[in-house]
Amino acid sequence: MSEKSNPYNVPDTGHVWDDNLRELTNDPPKWWMIGLHASWILVVIYTIIYPSWPWFGGAYKGMMSWTSIGEYKEDMKAIDAIRARYEEKLPGMSAAAILGDSELSQYVTKSAKVLFGDNCAACHGNNGAGNTDYPILADDDWLYGGKIDTIVQTITGGRQGVMPAKGGAQLTETEIDQLAQAISKGEPTTAPAWQKGACFACHGMDGKGMQALGSANLTDHVWRFGKGSIDDIKYTITHGVNDPKDPATRNAVMPKFGGGKLSETDIKKLAVFVHQLGGGK
Ligand code: HEC
Ligand code: HEC
Structure with a gap:
């Protein structure tokens, strides 16, 4: 301890660094002390009001019986x-x-x-x-x-839309191919087999579908089955939709x-x- 080299006249702890950096025994600032006491008082109040301490056979339930489930x-x-x-x-x-x-x-x-x-x-x-x-x-x-x-x-x-399979004897490979090409362009009515009447009873004269039957619009490039490739379209024409006579038919059942x-x-x-x-x- 050396009082005289301390300009504030406060006792120090005797810890000295770098020859003249001393640790004084001042109290911490007032705001800090208020904060310290306020916080422990708050803890006590909180633990009285809310469920807190573990106790024999359970835990203290708090003055208001508050629970998170409640x-x-x-x-x-x-x-x-x-x-x-x-x-x-x-x-x-x-x-x-x-x-x-x-x-x-x-x-x-x-x-x-x-x-x-x-x-x-x-x-x-x-x-x-x-x-x-x-x-x-x-x-x-x-x-x-x-x-x-x-x-x-x-x-x-x-x-459950139904379209009969048109493969086998009903339409030739060429006819199916022409239909698929035309439908993929959105112009089903231009195919020769269409004009002969194989499809429009269900899909409408303009190929735009009939909602009473749930037959798809074939002119709009929105595809119900697959991605609308020529093969997807040929498959639908060949095997139909929900046709009980064709085991490879497309399934379309809305329960x-x-x-x-x-x-x-x-x-x-x-x-x-x-x-x-x-x-x-
Ligand atoms: C097992 C599969 C399946 C489930 C589950 C299913 N649907 Fe469907 N839904 C379909 C199929 C397949 C079609 C088309 C039927 C067809 O092509 O004839 C369809 C068609 C529809 C349509 C007609 C669409 C149109 O363009 O007219 C509506 C609306 C619909 N479903 C609503 C629902 C609602 C709502 C539910 C739930 C309560 C549901 N679906 C559950 C398979 C299903
Ligand atoms: C007895 C009625 C009926 C006839 C005849 C019919 N269809 Fe269909 N077709 C349907 C129905 C119903 C659907 C829609 C099935 C579904 O979505 O459940 C359909 C769907 C299609 C689809 C699928 C479209 C898509 O978006 O994937 C194509 C392609 C198609 N038909 C082409 C034809 C062609 C070509 C003919 C003539 C050779 C034909 N259909 C004759 C009832 C018919």
Whole structure:
């Protein structure tokens, strides 16, 4: 200790560095001491109010018996109360009426997302983006129609388009090849076999498809099967779609969700959801 070389007149601890750097015994600054005491007082108050110390046969429960699970349940109750306001209305409304009510349709579109993920996305892709050989639901190209009531019918009863296989004796290789070339250009009506009448009974005079039959539009370059290559198209013509007589036929089965598999309300929600994906009419 050497008081005289210390200009502040404060005792030092005797630790000296570099000959004249001394450690003094000043108290820490006042703000720092206030902070220190405030923080331990806060810890004590907190542990009294909230569950804290482990104790025999459990733990101290706190003055307010607060638990995180309790808070979660309270929150869920609040959310259910908000949901109930909408859910109560749905059973008495048609899908079209739900769609017409902007608040309800917004609610339904959000809440049906999970329903779609659980029941539909395996075939139709996330948000209806489509999978190879399963139709895209997020566009405005419809096999059966994009009106809200038609979508309800599709989901309730299922769909299964049928096109008979045209290979074998019915059409020659050349005819099938010409048809495929023409369809791939989006001009099916220019093929000779088309003009002879092999296809338009189902696909329409203009080749744009008929929604009552779910026959595809052959002029729009949107492909239902494969990627629309000449071979994909030839395969469809040769083996047909859902033709029970041809074991190599293309499968196209939209399962039925009515009759107990999903509730009517869930089907309405899904129809509104699909309609809102982008292509609803
Ligand atoms: C097992 C696969 C599968 C599942 C699951 C499935 N779909 Fe489909 N869906 C299809 C197929 C295949 C078609 C086309 C049917 C056809 O070509 O005749 C289709 C067609 C549709 C159509 C008609 C599209 C149009 O262009 O007219 C709608 C709408 C639809 N599905 C909605 C749904 C909804 C909503 C769900 C969930 C509740 C669902 N699908 C579940 C396979 C499936
Ligand atoms: C009995 C009705 C019927 C007849 C006749 C018919 N089709 Fe089809 N065709 C359909 C249906 C229904 C579909 C759609 C199947 C589906 O998506 O489930 C289809 C689908 C197709 C597809 C698939 C389109 C795609 O996007 O992948 C092609 C190609 C096609 N037809 C070509 C023809 C040609 C060419 C003829 C004449 C030789 C013909 N069809 C005759 C009912 C028919």
